[in-house]
Amino acid sequence: xxxxxxxxxxxxxxxxxxxxxxxxxxxxxxxxxxxxxxxxxxxxxxxxxxxxxxxxxxxxxxxxxxxxxxxxxxxxxxxxxxxxxxxxxxxxxxxxxxxxxxxxxxxxxxxxxxxxxxxxxxxxxxxxxxxxxxxxxxxxxxxxxxxxxxxxxxxxxxxxxxxxxxxxxxxxxxxxxxxxxxxxxxxxxxxxxxxxxxxxxxxxxxxxxxxxxxxxxxxxxxxxxxxxxxxxxxxxxxxxxxxxxxxxxxxxxxxxxxxxxxxxxxxxxxxxxxxxxxxxxxxxxxxxxxxxxxxxxxxxxxxxxxxxxxxxxxxxxxxxxxxxxxxxxxxxxxxxxx
Amino acid sequence: xxxxxxxxxxxxxxxxxxxxxxxxxxxxxxxxxxxxxxxxxxxxxxxxxxxxxxxxxxxxxxxxxxxxxxxxxxxxxxxxxxxxxxxxxxxxxxxxxxxxxxxxxxxxxxxxxxxxxxxxxxxxxxxxxxxxxxxxxxxxxxxxxxxxxxxxxxxxxxxxxxxxxxxxxxxxxxxxxxxxxxxxxxxxxxxxxxxxxxxxxxxxxxxxxxxxxxxxxxxxxxxxxxxxxxxxxxxxxxxxxxxxxxxxxxxxxxxxxxxxxxxxxxxxxxxxxxxxxxxxxxxxxxxxxxxxxxxxxxxxxxxxxxxxxxxxxxxxxxxxxxxxxxxxxxxxxx
Ligand SMILES: Nc1ncnc2c1ncn2[C@@H]1O[C@H](COP(=O)(O)OP(=O)(O)OP(=O)(O)O)[C@@H](O)[C@H]1O
Ligand code: SF4
Ligand SMILES: [Mg+2]
Numbered sequence: 001x002x003x004x005x006x007x008x009x010x011x012x013x014x015x016x017x018x019x020x021x022x023x024x025x026x027x028x029x030x031x032x033x034x035x036x037x038x039x040x041x042x043x044x045x046x047x048x049x050x051x052x053x054x055x056x057x058x059x060x061x062x063x064x065x066x067x068x069x070x071x072x073x074x075x076x077x078x079x080x081x082x083x084x085x086x087x088x089x090x091x092x093x094x095x096x097x098x099x100x101x102x103x104x105x106x107x108x109x110x111x112x113x114x115x116x117x118x119x120x121x122x123x124x125x126x127x128x129x130x131x132x133x134x135x136x137x138x139x140x141x142x143x144x145x146x147x148x149x150x151x152x153x154x155x156x157x158x159x160x161x162x163x164x165x166x167x168x169x170x171x172x173x174x175x176x177x178x179x180x181x182x183x184x185x186x187x188x189x190x191x192x193x194x195x196x197x198x199x200x201x202x203x204x205x206x207x208x209x210x211x212x213x214x215x216x217x218x219x220x221x222x223x224x225x226x227x228x229x230x231x232x233x234x235x236x237x238x239x240x241x242x243x244x245x246x247x248x249x250x251x252x253x254x255x256x257x258x259x260x261x262x263x264x265x266x267x268x269x270x271x272x273x274x275x276x277x278x279x280x281x282x283x284x285x286x287x288x289x290x291x292x293x294x295x296x297x298x299x300x301x302x303x304x305x306x307x308x309x310x311x312x313x314x315x316x317x318x319x320x321x322x323x324x325x326x327x328x329x330x331x332x333x334x335x336x337x338x
Numbered sequence: 339x340x341x342x343x344x345x346x347x348x349x350x351x352x353x354x355x356x357x358x359x360x361x362x363x364x365x366x367x368x369x370x371x372x373x374x375x376x377x378x379x380x381x382x383x384x385x386x387x388x389x390x391x392x393x394x395x396x397x398x399x400x401x402x403x404x405x406x407x408x409x410x411x412x413x414x415x416x417x418x419x420x421x422x423x424x425x426x427x428x429x430x431x432x433x434x435x436x437x438x439x440x441x442x443x444x445x446x447x448x449x450x451x452x453x454x455x456x457x458x459x460x461x462x463x464x465x466x467x468x469x470x471x472x473x474x475x476x477x478x479x480x481x482x483x484x485x486x487x488x489x490x491x492x493x494x495x496x497x498x499x500x501x502x503x504x505x506x507x508x509x510x511x512x513x514x515x516x517x518x519x520x521x522x523x524x525x526x527x528x529x530x531x532x533x534x535x536x537x538x539x540x541x542x543x544x545x546x547x548x549x550x551x552x553x554x555x556x557x558x559x560x561x562x563x564x565x566x567x568x569x570x571x572x573x574x575x576x577x578x579x580x581x582x583x584x585x586x587x588x589x590x591x592x593x594x595x596x597x598x599x600x601x602x603x604x605x606x607x608x609x610x611x612x613x614x615x616x617x618x619x620x621x622x623x624x625x626x627x628x629x630x631x632x633x634x635x636x637x638x639x640x641x642x643x644x645x646x647x648x649x650x651x652x653x654x655x656x657x658x659x660x661x662x663x664x665x666x667x668x669x670x671x672x
Contacts, residue, residue, distance in 0.1 A: 112556035116578040126564035
């Protein structure tokens with residue numbers, strides 16, 4: 001389905017070989033004794049105006065990827081380009097300028113808003129930092145943003161604890177919008193919300209994108225959420241990307257065994273289309289001590305000997321369809337699962 | 339979800355309208371306003387606060403309130419019992435002229451208690467302010483920046499913790515009593531310094547712990563994501579969120595300092611007794627305990643008056659501190 005890959009679209013965010021490890025300290029002197037390889041060699045791009053869905057089980061490193069890209073936490077290796085700028089090599093004033101264009105909506109609507117600040121101040125903080133000295137001007141933007149996310153003007157004077165989870169997420173979105181960014185990371189923005197509220201927030205995010213044309217990196221832990229919002233999808237497993245392609249390709253023909261397992265877990269309303277549920281054996285191993293070779297091999301239903309020894313390359317197996325698996329042939333048929 | 343895309347705006351609006359109605363029906367409440375109303379509902383805390391305010395008033399207006407000059411030796415009128423005692427063991431009867439009686443030198447006990455309030459209030463508040471400023475600054479820096487500064491500061495606090503407080507006070511107050519430092523403000527300055535040196539560690543550790551947990555919160559990351567600098571994050575986000583525990587800590591530091599002064603005064607190491615009526619600090623409750631102790635059998639009032647005053651003030655601060663803790667503890671919030 002190369003048709004859906006708009007080649008003319010410009011790459012806005014380019015992530016290359018990103019590695020983010022967390023030190024594990026132990027002993028009296030708190031020496032670094034090991035590394036949690038939370039993100040280990042991840043590459044992908046987000047095009048101008050598109051939504052890139054990043055999917056994976058809890059703990060696979062999605063949040064770490066998001067925060068590394070925004071330089072909220074330090075990374076060990078790799079590069080991130082935003083609109084041609086090398087994000088990891090910016091001076092502080094350049095970084096500050098970049099922050100106008102890259103924003104984030106957090107997963108937890110409770111810890112993401114300062115409980116001691118009125119909502120108006122929370123939304124206006126970015127404006128204050130970026131030199132909007134006039135209070136009236138800031139208030140005007142706050143009012144505009146509140147309206148955009150479906151809240152009321154007087155909400156500006158209230159404190160976060162006076163709002164529901166869904167409303168808090170709206171406040172978080174308003175904060176991200178205030179500087180008029182070109183790229184927003186949504187780190188599981190709905191996973192902490194009631195199912196009934198989830199679609200409201202997803203629709204709000206979609207509508208805002210239609211209006212402003214920004215790009216999203218949309219993180220989720222299951223494929224059913226990203227299916228409705230993403231143009232392209234990346235699947236992560238234990239700190240690595242295992243598959244990246246367009247939404248259509250992925251849902252029509254998932255190539256990686258892990259993606260296939262995830263896909264089979266999505267409930268399908270039509271019984272004739274029912275997929276055989278692939279139940280993965282075992283637990284996700286710890287990123288502290290990942291398995292050698294393909295990180296998925298202890299749980300992979302079709303693993304061969306080579307999988308235990310060699311790390312599969314992340315290759316373009318079909319046009320625009322990247323997979324990291326020894327058994328997916330170049331241009332050939334999909335993997336012979338079951 | 340795709341199918342509801344067209345209808346989302348109205349449905350989102352109506353959902354938030356329902357929530358809006360709920361929110362509109364009550365006044366906006368900041369954390370501090372909530373805490374204040376919770377505090378006002380706590381009778382013990384309010385009573386404690388009133389007693390403290392009363393003693394502060396007494397301390398400030400001591401010269402106007404004291405019926406006698408606290409240094410005046412009323413010759414021939416020593417050992418008088420309180421006015422309501424008609425026949426004390428000394429064979430004397432109380433008189434309304436000396437409401438709480440007189441001591442062995444004929445000085446009015448009530449006037450001395452009134453003047454003693456000055457020392458207790460000052461010893462309670464001033465070192466606590468120093469402790470909070472120092473402890474909060476160091477705790478913030480330590481917790482926020484971590485690294486070797488943090489290590490160094492924490493080892494320093496370990497050392498201070500390991501040293502017995504009272505022993506430290508006794509050594510310092512004894513060793514430096516004769517120096518200029520020990521004489522400044524009738525010895526109170528030295529006491530302030532000693533109290534601050536011992537107690538900043540508790541506040542620093544408390545604040546450090548707060549900072550460590552707060553700096554991991556998403557709202558701090560959110561602030562950094564819009565370009566906030568460290569100082570802004572510390573002052574605008576971390577400090578306001580730590581203020582509750584800092585205030586509670588203060589409320590318990592103050593009575594601790596007052597007790598320390600009383601103990602040191604009793605050991606003869608507190609305020610240097612003054613004979614100059616123009617001094618602000620003439621006597622302290624601790625010194626009065628020492629004076630009264632020798633006459634405990636025959637003239638218990640000399641000891642009881644300052645002892646009750648100390649107990650009342652300390653108890654009041656503890657009630658207020660408990661009330662503040664309940665009012666400010668975020669775990670009680672929904
Ligand atoms: N600050 C940290 N120090 C040490 N390890 C960390 C830290 N943050 C994350 N990790 C570890 O890194 C791995 C990836 O974490 P991350 O939060 O990125 O996962 P995630 O995919 O976002 O999961 P979730 O769906 O639960 O949000 C996990 O094993 C986690 O325990
Ligand atoms: S490389 Fe081997 S173990 Fe890894 S997913 Fe492919 S088949 Fe499974
Ligand atoms: Mg996460």
